[in-house]
Amino acid sequence: MAADKKIGAYICKGCGLGERLDCDQLEQMAKSEGKAAIAKQHDFLCNQDGVDMIQADIDNEGITHVMLGACSRRAKTDAFDFEGVALSRANLREGVIWIRPDTDDARETTQEMANDYIRMGCAEAKHMNQPDASGEQGLTKHILVVGGGMTGMTTALEAAKAGYAASIVEKQPQLGGITAQLFKRIPVRAPFLAPADSGVADLIAEVQANDKITVYVNSTVTRTSGAPGRFAVDIAQESGSTVTEHFGAIVQASGFKPYDMSQLTEFNPDNADVVDQLGLEALANAANGGAIKRPSDGKDVENVLFIQCAGQRSQKEGRLSYCSGHCCSTSIKQALYFKQNNPDTQTTVLFTDLRTPGAGGENFYRAGQDQGVTFLKGEAESVTAGSAGPKVKFDNFLLNETVEQEYDLVVLATGMVPNSGPNPYLAQEVAQAKEDKKDEQVIVKMEALLEKEEAKDSVLNLDYRQGTDMPHLVHGFTDSHFICFPYETRRTGIYTAGPVRRPMDIGQATDDATGAALKAIQVVENASLGRAAHPRSGDLSYPKFRKEGCTQCKRCTVECPFGAINEDEQRYPQFNEARCRRCGTCMGACPVRVISFDNYSVDTVGQAIKSVDIPDEYSEKPRILVLACENDAYPALDMAAMNRTEYSPFVRVVPVRCLGSVNTIWLTDALNSGYDGAVLLGCQKGENYQCHFVKGSEMAHYRMSKIGDTLTQLNLETERVETHEVSITDIQRIPEIINDMAATIEKVGMSPFKF
Amino acid sequence: MSDVNTAMVEKYRNNFLKEVANNVEEGEWVRMCMQCGVCSGSCPLGPHWDHPPQELFMMIRANKREEVLTSNSMWMCTSCYNCMVRCPRELPITHIMHGLAHYAKRLGIAPKEQPTNKFSQMFWNNLTKTGRVNELKLGLALYFMNGFSEGIKMSMKMRSIGQGMALTGRMAPMEIFGGHGVKDQKGFHAMLKKAEELEAARVGEHV
Structure with missing residues (x-):
């Protein structure tokens, strides 16, 4: 313990702590075993008087480390917000008195639990430092937008409106993207009755007139290096010249391309009168409000069929397995092109499930019906050449019959394929x-x-050890989690928006663009202060590593879920702090334990674990270590406590940033020092993961799958260590898991390693 | 009436949906059906219909004119209004069912042996004669609807009730001879004739 560390331990007697626990004993514990310079009790620590008492000690007594024995670290964070000191908290309320019965029998074990949490809090405090901002601070707040379609332009404009400079890099010779090819768009304003002007021309004019926005057309990104706040990007123009610019954040809005309809051989794609949705837009543009003519012979279309889900929502090889979301509304829009010119045109939409997402979707569907668009529930089998036009064979699901009918024109609603780089x-x-x-x-x-994948052109050409482009989530879409963490890709400071992120229509893409602009602003602001962007927004700590101990095993560089770590010329890991999300997966990975954070390290947790008092083998008081992910498992435990769900008094819960940060040394040490069992609680992993750090939980499960060897070496039963995937709603299940472990320990007996 | 039917077939050809919208009471709502099937699921008699409402609407869209209009399904509706209350699109389904039945009847292609159709005609004939419903005659006609022997059986079965009603003055046996009517029968018939003319003119407009 460094000389300049001075721990102040404060024990709250509010919320029933004073009645349930022997607080004098806790105070004594903090002083004697916790080595606290000052230990005090207070009746109501989180009120102004209590907070003032702590602040006075910080100011007058030189307290540098505060240990609070009160409620959960998730509670009263506003009150216990002290500047310039390191803070640890012993969870006596949610962790002890709320999960134990108030009986004479339970009093002894409850007090032991509280004593241990005080010891652990002091040990944690002793080994932590107050983090200061990363030295690697952002240099620029300029935002780069890759893609000049509806999404890209909206992102640039939204950023500009918020006062940030933006640059758009567009591959095509002009802005506008796919939207520029549309005759009209799906309405986004009430009353949602008719196709609306796409507004793309106005948007282009607005972008070009904005002096905060620079536009590079005919250009691609050939190299991206650096980190949030200091990306260096090479922009190559078609003419051959390349410029290097610096950016604070990047938004990839590279959009989509329509699924290649020539692959849909059953629908006669070579027939001129079978078109995809963009093909129909071209016909509508040619007609410009007049009668739409079919391509083969220029006849006015009087009878048109829209086949929904063509090559989509299909498990067949080479087809899209997902729903592209916009096509139902687009077909309604296109049917209305015909109806608006001639209400007697027969327009039929053949669908299996009609979905019109968005605020006005249902109204637009009604508007289509009201204007006489016919909706048939069924599925097209084939299209062949008929005598007067394409002949469609389809099943009518409701009437349970197969029908063959000729149409003037058939429109295939093919899906969206994201313009993402190689995975x-x-x-x-x-x-x-x-x-x-x-x-x-x-x-x-x-x-x-x-x-x-490898044949695909890279969009960003990232100079990252982990590859040139954004990792894919599913089906080539570049996201990290559609629901929990939209926009937050697995490359910090680079966001994806629009149809490259997930299938969507213009209205959703515009909203998406605004969201991505805000995320980009969040990251440049945080980077400029040397802080974490998200999800630990504002966190000042960052991974530090002891170079002389490093064996260059590369586990950290490979396992970092966010591609934050490169390798330098000497093949040592190079932590790009601004790219880091502070999950600690590298810390869990490091076999020689040289990676740590100021306030979270192998020592802060390891010493807390070791500080627990281990009663001897014959006491019938086992000790179970619970390492709980602080994102889901720990809050769930807090909520279980609020419900007063009781669980075993023999557990000692340690919150971790992510299960991925768990270093196996903690478990080895715990088992060696006499713990009888350990439970690791992380988030859902795998394909439908809910891990806040994407791969953390998966890495932890993988590492723990090898813990069996350690147990066998120690001659311990393998049942003593368990890893579980839990979610924040598991407020009943987690106490059950804990109690089950207690029962297991009772069955297999106490650990022989107690000294 | 079949002239009208032919004319309608000629006029709307491939667009039965439009024919329904223009001619059937509340028929313009049919196109708003979103095929969820709540109506069919809600109908207490649904399992006994050949084509529940959702399917009728689908058939209308699929131009199954003959099948829809000669169907006995819409005649099965008891006006419980379950479908109408539950329809998420707020279609007046009950009214459409009656509208379809009425339209088929007007075109002369409604199923003649369908009991509701038969009874409705009986009721109308009975009522329009004097302007008042002759309950005795209507009741007897109902008993004999399915043939003479059925009628005798039914009458015998209901004899004691009939006697009881006669005794308490609830049924006048003398009604069998002509029966009571409205005061101005001539005026009443003139009114019905005028209504029929108006209706014919309205239908003619659409033919």
Whole structure:
């Protein structure tokens, strides 16, 4: 313990703590075992008087580390917000008195629990430092937008409106993207009755007139390096010249391309009178409000069929398995093109499930019906050449019959394919699949996909160790989680918006663009102060590493879910602090334990674990360590406490930033020092993961799958360590998991390692 | 009436939906159906219909004119209004059912042996004769609707009730001879004739 560290321990007697616990004993514990310079009790610590008492000690007594024995670290954070000191908290309320019965029998174990939490809080405080801002601060707040379509332009404008300079890089010779090819768009304003002007021309004019926005057309990004606040980006123009610009954040709005309809051979794609939705937009543009003519012979279209989900929502090889979201509304819009010119045009939409998302979607559907668009529930089997036009064979689901009918024109609602770069993790996944000896066919499929991916042009050309582009979530869409963390890709400071993120229509893409602009602003502001962007927004700590101890094993660089860590010329890890999300997955990965944060390290947790008093083997008081993810598992435990759900008094819960930050040394040490069992609680992993740090929980599960060897070496039963995936709503399940472990310990007996 | 039917077929050809919208009471609502099937699921008699409302609407869109109009399904409606109350699109389904039945009847292609159709005609004939419903005659006609022997059986079965009603003055046996009517029968018939003319003119407009 460094000389300049001075711990002040404060024990609250409010909320029933004073009645349930022997606070004098806790105070004594903090002083004797916790080595606190000052230990005090207060009747109501979070009120002004209590807070003032602590602040006075900080000011007058030189307290640098505050340990609060009160409620959960998630409670009263506004009151206990002291500047310039490191803070640790012993959870006596949610962690002890609320989960134990108020009986004479329980009093002894309850007090022991509280004593241990005080010891742990003091040990944590002793080994932590007050973090200061990363030295690697942002230099610029300029925002780069890749893609000049509706999404890209909106992002740039929104950023400009908020006072941030923006640059748009567009591959095509002009702005506007796909929207510029549309005759009209789906309405976004009440009453949602008719197709509306796309407004793309106005938007282009607005972008061009805005002096905060620079536009590069005919340009691509050929190299991106750096980190939030200091990205260096090479922009290559078609003419051959390249400029290097600096940016604080990047928004990738590279949009989509329509699914290639020529692959839909059953729908006669070579027939001139079978078009996709963009094909119809071209016809509508040519007609410009007049009668839409069919391509084959220029006849006015009198009878048109829209086939929904063409090549979409299909499990067939080479088809899109997902719903593109906009196509139902788009078909209604296109049917209205015909109706507005001639109400007697027969327009039929053949659908299996009609979905019109968005605020006005249902109104627009009604408007279509009201104007006489016919909606048939069924599925098209095939299109062939008929005598007067394409002949469609379809099943009418409601009447349970197969019908063949000729139309003047058939429109296929094909889906959206994201314009994403190659998936940086696919090669790794293929290698893993081979290592795991997966099914031959699966590997062949994966390799074919990999070949296709590698043929794709990179969008960002990232100079990252982990690959050139944004990791994909599913089906090539570049996101990290559609629901929990939209926009937050797995590359900090780079956001994706619009249809490259998930399928959407113009209205949703515009909203999306605004969201991405705000995220970009959040990151440049945080980077300028040397703080974490999100989800630990404002966190000052960042990973520090002891170079002389590093063995260059590269685990941290490979396992970092956010591609934050590169390798320097000497092959040491190079932490790009501004790219870091502060999850600690690198800390959990490091076999030589050289990575740590000021206020969260192998020591802060390890010493807290070791400080627990271990009663001897014959006491019938086992000790169970619970490492709980602070994002979901720990709040769930707090909520269980609010419900007064009782669980075993033998557990000692330690919150961790992410289960990925758990270093196996903690478990080895715990078992060696006499703990009888350990439970790790993390978030859902795998395909539908809910882990806030994407891969943390998965990494932890993987590492823990090897803990069995350690247990066997120690001659301990493997049941003593369990890893669980839990969610924040598991407020009944988590106490059950804990109690089950207590029962298991009772069955297999106490650990022989108690000294 | 079948002239009108032919004329309508000629006029609307491939667009039965439009024919329904223009001619059937509340028929313009049919196009607003979103095929959720709540009406069919809500109908207490649904399992006994050949085509529940949702399917009728689908058939209208699929131009199944003959099948819809000659169907006995809409005649099965008991006006419980369950479908109408539950329809998320607020379609007046009950009214449409009656509208369809009425339209089929007007075109002369409604199923003649359908009991509701038969009874409705009986009721109308009975009522229009004198301007008042002759309950005795209507009741007897109902008993004999399905043939003479059925009628005798039914009458015998209901005999004691009939006697009781006669004794308490609830049924006048003398009604069998002509029966009571409105005061100005001539005026009443003139009024019905005028209404029929108006109706014919209105239908003619659409033919």
